[in-house]
């Protein structure tokens with residue numbers, strides 16, 4: 001599965017801890033991230049991660065483009081609900097595309113726990129059916 005990891009600044013420590021705790025599961029998948037989040041997780045875990053631009057510089061939109069091409073299977077996006085973001089339109093657009101394409105999106109630790117365990121149990125196998133039907137450019 002292709003998985004994206006994103007966190008706003010006040011939530012980066014949480015996502016780094018989460019990725020470290022579930023490193024074994026994440027290591028079975030192909031990881032993508034916005035710039036700074038990806039760097040932080042790579043430093044902490046050594047996991048291979050394809051890093052896009054930083055969020056305010058277009059990283060959210062790059063991940064959105066993957067969703068639109070059916071190349072993204074799940075997203076962990078720890079948003080900061082208490083701080084205004086200069087790129088709020090990009091954040092909204094990313095969340096919207098998840099809804100357009102029914103992509104599982106965890107925006108906080110509580111949902112993230114469910115999503116990562118579900119992922120490991122194979123609850124996202126329906127995504128493979130879409131891939132097999134040739135509806136994506138890559139796996």
Ligand SMILES: O=C(CO)COP(=O)(O)O
Nearest residue numbers: 034035036037054055056
């Ligand atoms: O701003 C972000 C998501 O909206 C995250 O970007 P960084 O990972 O580069 O901090």
